[in-house]
Amino acid sequence: MAAKEAREAVGEYKAGWHDPENATIRFDFGLSEQVVRDISALKNEPDWMTEIRVKAFHHFENRPMPTWGNMSMLEEIDFDSICYYLRSSDATEKDWEDVPENIRDTFDKLGIPEAEQKWLSGVTAQYESEAVYHSIREDLEQQGVIFLDMDSGLKEYPELVKKWFCSVVPYQDNKFSALNTAVWSGGSFIYVPKGVHVEMPVQAYFRINAKNMGQFERTLIIADEGSSIHYVEGCTAPTYSTDSLHSAVVELIALPGAHIRYSTVQNWSANVYNLVTKRGIAHENAKIEWVDGNIGSKLTMKYPAVILKGEGSHAEVISVAYSGKGQHQDAGAKIHHLASNTTSKILSKSISKDGGRGSYRGMVSVSPKAENCKLNVVCDALILDDGSRSDTYPTMEVANPSARCEHEASVSKVSDEQLFYLMSRGHSEEEALAMIVNGFFEPFTRELPMEYAVELNKLMALEMEGSIG
């Protein structure tokens, strides 16, 4: 019980510090067509991009809020009290030494430069609206791999961006994809040439620092024929009493035979709305995998999607969600089988605790012309106490009778006998609970790079601290 009070006093969230705000450019709170035009002008963008931003803005204004997820939490978002653009550093540096000291310290504390040295092919670090640091290993550059922040991508490869931007997630897709398209800033632009395999992952790290901040990164990854890449992203923010908004759009294009794996460990502070649209298109024999961890945020609504457009393509969505006090993780997956002999697998694991709410929302469809598709959906929920909640909203629309569909769902609770067994081996009740929880997440963590898996286990152990009483 003492542990619980201590936790509440100190706060268990370990990335909740903030730096003094040293904005070089900061827009006033609120959103208008002028704000959208100003962002585009500031970035010196081509007209087509300005136009699409403005169209998206009007669509956002007219589009009603989603009618799923958590409507009462969505209604609480005050779009007028959000800052839509904030720049803290005038340049994207290639050397950490050149990044402003405060910001560099923050990324140091988050372990980014260290991870970069050990096991990454490239890193982009975004702070508020812009990338402050960016690097890619020389050998990859020599092989023609493009890895840039999205703004630089648009400047240096306008034709490539124009061809693919909004091709997977049109701005009309939903209210928040419209918002992102209107005010996007930062994110990653990646092109992997034919046949090139990027062996080590590239990483993007997104940090919000300011209060009432809106972060709207935009990511576009194109893996050309027979290539492969693993992209990893992490995110954190300071803890404030007022809300911030993170609304990203990610578009993946896996051309024939390509393989894209996109891993996320989202650990936003509990005052961040995380409303993200992620979708990929898989061409013939291509493979797209989303490995999606949702630990933080106030409300997350995110359903990584794959459109299996080419014959023989494959999709996997493996996700975990942890919902603690005051949190709602409305997460899941969408997979559309448009072509024959396509296969998909969804594994969703959710834990709710201290009154938290976890929902699995999934949609799998098979179109009439798609023959011999295989679908497998497994969702497991673990509820740690009586006041917490877990819901499952699975939808399957199968219009071709040759499809083989499997669906399993389970809801379980931690039993006293399990805890006693582990305690009898010298583990405190909290440690025992963390072992059970980490075990429950293991099918997910084993898909992550080892360093990330260790980090996630530590994170979950922290969440379990003081949870017994």
Add this chain to the structure above:
Amino acid sequence: MAADKPVLGISNLHAGIDDTPILRGIELEIPAGEIHAIMGRNGSGKTTTANIIMGHPDFEVTDGGVQLDGENLLDMEPWERARAGVFLSFQYPQAVPGLQVGNFLRKSVAAIRGEDEAKGAEFRKKLKDAMIELDIDRSFLGRYVNDGFSGGEKKRFEILQLMLLQPKLAILDETDSGLDIDGIRTVAKGINAAVRGTDSGALIITHYSRILEHVQPDRVHVLIKGRIVKSGGPELALELEERGYDWLEEEANPPNGNMEG
């Protein structure tokens, strides 16, 4: 180790669950290096005794004491008892999906015997030797704790933990149930190795004498309705095998006997 302080000392132990008394005045002492057996029918209070020594939160001790090397156990949490040197081999070990056996063993050894004992070549050798002794395949380390284990695998895994954790007091609750004769022999080897010639003690809980043919107990105690009604040498186990428990129940509750509190 002081000879006057037994590894396990239980005096006048009364305990129950939800106001239902189960144990009604247990007296028991296990000196260092000895193996004792508690025998009795189902429902006599054998498993309750094991659970109370380990600190299961469902049971309430209403009177009496339990000491390990003279130290009061009843004020300790289960994990503190484990760290103090109590080990319970469960009748029904619990599955923990996703928790790998190798990882769990290392963490448990670290929690009970200290970080230094749980790493390096020495630990790996100990683990390997114990697994060979118990005829456990190496692939076992990658499986999840008790998840999908057969009855025999679960029992072998309990004994593997016993051998690595090297407790002062090992309690083995129905370790022989669900094992074939080879399994019993293997497990018995593990128990003997963990106790004989050490300062430790063991308490074997069983309702058959089968395992006692392979682990020779120093003393056998018969538990009936929450009380030890008879104690004796290993020959008592054989006598029970032949005669059953009825004669002892009559001795414990003679038709005209005094019923005391």
